[in-house]
Amino acid sequence: MLHSAGGPQPQDPRGAVIRPLDLEAHVDEALAVQAVAFGLGDDEIAVRRHIVLRHLRTPGARALGAWSGEGRLVGFVYGMPNDRTHWWSSVVSGYLREAGFEGWLDDAFVITELHVHPLYQQRGIGRRLITLLTDEAGEPRSLLSAIDTDSPARALYHRLGYRDLARGVHFPSAPSPYAVMGAWLPLRRR
Ligand SMILES: CC(C)(COP(=O)(O)OP(=O)(O)OC[C@H]1O[C@@H](n2cnc3c(N)ncnc32)[C@H](O)[C@@H]1OP(=O)(O)O)[C@@H](O)C(=O)NCCC(=O)NCCS
Numbered sequence: 291m292l293h294s295a296g297g298p299q300p301q302d303p304r305g306a307v308i309r310p311l312d313l314e315a316h317v318d319e320a321l322a323v324q325a326v327a328f329g330l331g332d333d334e335i336a337v338r339r340h341i342v343l344r345h346l347r348t349p350g351a352r353a354l355g356a357w358s359g360e361g362r363l364v365g366f367v368y369g370m371p372n373d374r375t376h377w378w379s380s381v382v383s384g385y386l387r388e389a390g391f392e393g394w395l396d397d398a399f400v401i402t403e404l405h406v407h408p409l410y411q412q413r414g415i416g417r418r419l420i421t422l423l424t425d426e427a428g429e430p431r432s433l434l435s436a437i438d439t440d441s442p443a444r445a446l447y448h449r450l451g452y453r454d455l456a457r458g459v460h461f462p463s464a465p466s467p468y469a470v471m472g473a474w475l476p477l478r479r480r
Pocket residue numbers: 327328404405406407410411412413414415416417418435436437441442443444445446447449480
């Protein structure tokens with residue numbers, strides 16, 4: 291895995307170079323991006339930090355980062371093959387079963403987080419991050435959850451071919467309902 295901020299510079303000065311991210315080494319930079327993109331407070335970041343580091347011990351967990359020309363991490367994505375024993379999978383399984391999509395929990399690569407710094411959004415970085423990460427997946431399909439509202443994230447996922455498998459999904463401690471979305475791989479190109 292590449293750790294440093296050196297290497298090739300983006301062709302577009304407003305763009306970013308995408309490459310494998312050692313998320314354990316860069317966890318604080320990544321969470322700083324997530325904090326500003328998604329709006330997390332210090333307490334939530336501390337909780338997320340613990341969860342991310344635990345996720346990285348899952349077999350097949352992978353991350354990509356997006357670096358600006360100045361070598362700053364401006365976006366990241368990570369995910370892993372779905373594991374039915376994981377908390378996320380156990381929460382969504384009942385909803386997927388009810389909707390007739392419970393089988394999607396097998397042979398699926400889960401996108402756990404995708405965030406782009408607001409100053410770098412709407413330049414194709416999010417699309418490149420999730421497309422490149424899932425292109426390398428051995429699984430035939432991908433799952434994710436997103437707050438169940440008309441957000442840029444939901445627009446991006448729909449554009450990429452994700453469809454709603456279950457809506458109104460409640461995660462304990464999350465105030466808003468989520469949608470669970472699934473797509474066949476490779477993701478749809480523009
Ligand atoms: C979701 C997010 C990662 C998208 O990253 P991004 O780099 O801005 O997205 P892209 O520039 O690659 O956009 C790709 C597509 O997403 C959609 N999209 C992105 N921003 C949008 C916006 N503000 N409004 C509507 N659609 C938008 C468009 O369909 C776009 O497709 P197009 O380029 O063909 O028009 C970014 O908005 C973000 O970090 N949001 C806050 C954190 C978050 O919600 N993360 C997801 C948690 S589930």
